Amino acid sequence: MSFVGKQFPNIEVNAMSDLGDTFKINVLSEAVNNKKKVLLFWYPKDFTFVCPTELHAFQEALAEFEKRNVKVIGASCDTPEVHFAWLNTSKNDGGIEGVTYPILADCNRNLARILGILDSREIYDETADAYLLEGDDVTFRATYLIDETGKVFHESINDMPLGRNVKEYLRLVDAYTHVQQHGEVCPANWEEGKEAMHADRKGVASYLASH
Incomplete structure (x- = not known):
């Protein structure tokens, strides 16, 4: 469960x-x-x-x-x-x-x-x-x-x-806090200071196009 x-x-x-x-x-x-x-x-x-x-x-x-x-x-x-x-x-x-x-x-x-x-x-x-x-x-x-x-x-x-990898939990806390504060979602391998994206097709397309 x-x-x-x-x-x-x-x-x-x-x-x-x-x-x-x-x-x-x-x-x-x-x-x-x-x-x-x-x-x-x-x-x-x-x-x-x-x-x-x-x-x-x-x-x-x-x-x-x-x-x-x-x-x-x-x-x-x-x-x-x-x-x-x-x-x-x-x-x-x-x-x-x-x-x-x-x-x-x-x-x-x-x-x-x-x-x-x-x-x-x-x-x-x-x-x-x-x-x-x-x-x-x-x-x-x-x-x-x-x-x-x-x-x-x-x-x-x-x-x-x-x-465990302790740094991964710091990254997860940073990502969740970013979601809470900015309403954006965090893509694969996101770290503090990197670009996040809006949770819609336009946001995903824009992010993928720039990476």
Whole structure:
């Protein structure tokens, strides 16, 4: 089920700050109440391999997201305590010390299940006479961009081994903001400062003729 064009789920989830504070975050409220865009990115597990490279990459780009009025939130199904331990582990030891944005601890998997991003499926086991979970029951690398009204304008899901390109999310935010401000649409490979076009035949013809 895709959430693009729909409102993000209205649900509270535990989160951990870099200071060791556990608190609740409602991603939808973060967008609507603060009139901000939100980038929510999910990763499979703390203390793994590709995951810390992504968390540090988002941290390195944090000022660029904030400049665009975007709140960055990380998320996995680990507990707040495990998040805090990882936040206190140095980068040289595979930790995420220095990450300052909040990280959701969806350990009951309520939000991840609603979004449909868990690597698990129920199978019937005749021996146990019960439905058992197959898979690790952790999330794929799912990413959501949510606008100031709570509407999802981008979602993507990578398999576990595939790290994300953080610059692409900055480009998508720039493109969506351009659409909001100017009412134009953004063609393939559009970047900030490049020509956009009007969403009609004349606009498309004019753009194609000049490229």
